[in-house]
Amino acid sequence: MSFRGFVCKTIPIVAFGVGIASFPRSWRKEYKGDPKLLRINESVLNQIQDTELYKTLQTNNNFKQYNSSHAFPGQHHSNYIGTGLLFGPDLFEIDPIVFLNEEKGELVSFYHLGESLISQDGQIHNGVTSTILDEGLCSAGFPLLPAKKGVTASLSIDFKNQAPPRSTVILRAKVKEAKGRKVVIEGYLETLSFDLSVKPTRVADAKCVLVQPKWFKYLQWLQI
Template sequence: MWFQLASCLVRRQLVVSSAKPIYIRSQLFATSRLALNVSATSTVQSASHQSVSSSPISPKAQPPLPPPPPSSSAPRPQRKRGLFFRLLGIIVKYAFIPVFGVSTGYYLTFYVRSSNDPVKIADDPDTEDAVGDTRVVYDPVIDAHIDSLPLVKELRADPDFIELRPHGSYPHHLRENSLTAGVLAGPGMVEVPPILFSNLKTHELIAVIKIGEKLCGHEGVVHGGFLATLLDEGLCRCGFPTLPHKVGVTATLSVDYRAPTQPDDYYVLRAKVTKSQGRKVWVKGHIETVPSWGKAPKILVESEVLCVEPKWAASLPNIGQV
C-alpha cells in the first residue's frame, strides 16, 4: 500500500513538473499576444486621430486630382528683337509721330486761316474799280459780282462816301467771339464781310451784303432775327460818328417786316441819322433788294433804333469804326 502511494506521488510530481513549463509558456504567449494587440490598437487609434484632425471632411485619403489640360493661351516665350527693329521703334516713337502731329496741326491751322483771311491785290491801272493797296478779295466770285453792281460803282465814284469793311479789320481773337464777324461768317452764311459806304456830311450809311442759304428760319426765307441783327449793327454804326466817343449801345430797336427775304442773294442796307442829342442818337433804316437798271428796289424790312453812349464808353474798344 505504501509502495503504491509513493509511486503515485512520484508520477504526479513528474506530471506537474513536466506540465509547469508548458503552462508557463502558454501564459507567456498569451501575455505577449495581448501586448501586441494593445500596441496595434493604440497605433491604429493614433493614426485615426491624426487623419481626423488633418482632414475635417473625411478620414479617408482623397484621390489625387488629375493634372490640368494644357492651355492654348499660355504665354509664349518672347524673342528679343534685333538691334535694327529696336532702333526703328525708337525712331518712330520719338521722331516720326511728333513731327507728323506738329506738321498736321500746322497744315490744318494754316488751311483754316487762309480760307477765311482776305487776299490783298495790287494796283491795276486798267481796272477802274481799283482802290490801292487796301483793296482785298475775300471771295473772287462774290466780290467780283459786288464790284459789278451799278450802285457800288456809283458810290465809289462819289467823293463824299468812304468805303470800308469793318469786319475785315477785326483781330482774330475778337472775331472768333463776334456774332456777325465770326460765328455767322462763312460759306452759306455771311460769305464775305459787308462793304460799307459812309457819308460823314449827311450821316448816311449804305452797305452791300450777300446772305447765304444757311441763315433761314422757314424754308426759303431768311431768319427775321438775323435781319434784325443786321439792322441793329448797321443803324448803330451809322450813328456812332455823332456820339462824343464814337461808340454806343442799343437802347431801343423796332423792326417792321414788309416782305419775305430770299436767301442766297445780294441786298442793300440803308441807314440815316434823324436826330442827335448829346449821348443819344436816333437812326432809321431798311433792307432792300439790289436796284437794277429800270427796276426800283423793294423794301423788305424797316427799322428804327435809339443808340446811347454809356458813361463808361471811353473803356469800350474802338474796333472798325468809321
C-alpha cells in the first residue's frame, strides 16, 4: 500500500474514532437549567390542572406524566420548537404537559398557544399545528420501537379548522400498528375550553409512520 493510500484510509478512521469518543461527553455536559422555563403562564397551567381530564390522567397509573422539556437533553432546548425557539410570552406559553402510556402507545398532551403564533388570517399557523402533531405522534410511537428511537417516514395531516390565538389545545395520539422497526400512529388536535358549555373545536387529524433505521440499534447508548 502506498503512503498516500495509507493516509487516505487511516485519517477517516481516526477522525471517526475521535468523534465517537468526544461526542457523548459534549452531549452530556453539565446543564444548569433553561431560564426560559421560568416564564411559564402559571394561570393557564392552573386552569389545565383543574380540569377533570387532567385529574383523571394524573391518577391513572397506566400513564406517565412529564413535561415536554424533560424528554430530551437540556443542552438542546434552544433548538427545540415547543420549549426553545418558539417558547415564551405570546408563543408556547407553558412547558407542554404530556401523559404517556408507553405499553399501549397512547398519549395525551396539553399546549397553550399565544397570539404571536398566528398566520396572516389571525389564527394559529398551520405550521405550528403540524409541529405539534409530528412531535406528539412520534412521542407516542417511540416506546414501541426496538431502540426506542426513530424518524418520521411520512406524516399526513387533514386540517379541519384553525385554533384561535391564546387557546389551549389537546393532542391525543394512539399507536395503531407496531411491527418490528415500523410504528403507525394516529391522532388529532382539538381546543380545550375551560367553559363546559363550549364544545371543543377539532383542529386537525393526522397519521404518522415512524421507522427505526437499521443502524439506530448501535446508538441506543446515546441520550437522544
